[in-house]
Amino acid sequence: MAGLELLTDQGYRLDGRKATELRKVQARMGVFAQADGSAYLEQGNTKALAVVYGPHEMRGSRSRALHDRAVINCQYSMATFSTAERKRRPHGDRKSTEMSLHLKQTFEAAVMTQLFPRSQIDIYVKILQSDGGNYSVCVNAATLAVIDAGIPMRDYVCACTVGFVDETPLADLCYAEESGGVSSLALALLPRGGQIALVQMDARLHQDHLETLIEAAMTACKGVSKVLDEVVRQHLQEASVLSRE
């Protein structure tokens, strides 16, 4: 498309952000009373809803139960109205299955599953509006939902999608940037320890740029973790005020 620059000379992106600027994050915990934990998170225009059930007895095949830890069962799905064109197959397609597997791997690294042997924790995430960075928004929403459910975790899990354009890493990509041919990398981080839970990339990137891109992703994740921290503390304050009355 003519005239659509991903990064202008003055350093502004398509939506007016600077290269390292994140989109506005708004979140709420405890949106559903019937689930053990739930959270709603918006990052720019991408909106995700995460719901957590558990830990409870293994459903379905008991042979999949692990004798020393809990099994984390994730399901990722997109609402049919989440994309520009109505989505024909919201779940069960290959992308959703892959995302679900990534979410499972990410949360197995953070949740202390060895406290709940032979049980199952379900994490369901639904994208209500998709504007880039789907995986990252899912991880952030699911972190809040797991905290809301009271399941012990080592640390927050914060994720961000970064891209590389004109020798500059761009943090928190939106849909237009992702589809505009930017090499994007998604990273999930445990911010306090600086441990990486998952790195995912399926574009082409020169080896020399990898280090810078990962650094930029880690910085962006730490930014997200500060916002999530605020949300959790505020939710705790509100809950304690309500219970005291």
Add this chain to the structure above:
Amino acid sequence: MRWLSALTDNMSPLRLCVPGEKLCSVEDCSTGTGVYQRHGYIYSSLAGYVLRKNEGEELPVISVVRETEAQLLPDVGAIVTCKVTGINSRFAKVHILYVGSTPLKDRFRGTIRKEDVRESEKDKVDIYKSFRPGDIVLAKVISLGDVQSTYLLTTAENELGVVVAHSEAGAQMIPISWREMQCPQTNAKEFRKVARVQPEYLEA
């Protein structure tokens, strides 16, 4: 919750903490619930209030508590309250409802085998004369189960067994001995493996 405000009267205002927050070093406190230890420091694993309890001689125990009780899983040796859902000649299937006095949000399934119903004369046990579907039973967990089975429970103690049962007429029965209960309406006696529990402690 009243316990929370009662605690704040005795000690300094409770501190909020989030998962991953460093609370103190291993030398200052020992770990309680809701925390974990890593590289010589104690970190929180829940979002809640930090509670430091002094144990006298030993190091104070630090734990993190939430407003709502976390889900409790039945552990080996725990006394559980369950409801009988089905019986056959070899075992009784139950749903575990309470662990100790904490209700479970979700039902766990358990099994009481024929040889675990009572201590004496294990092979002569008749399940139909020990339990019926719908009975509330106090049992102890002996195993978390393996690939094939659910939680294994036992009632082979005097204090374990049926606590609440309804007769065929529908009335709640009164225990008359360790193996019989009587219906107040029809005065019919029915066989159950009765628990020796004072009526004041019944929780169903």
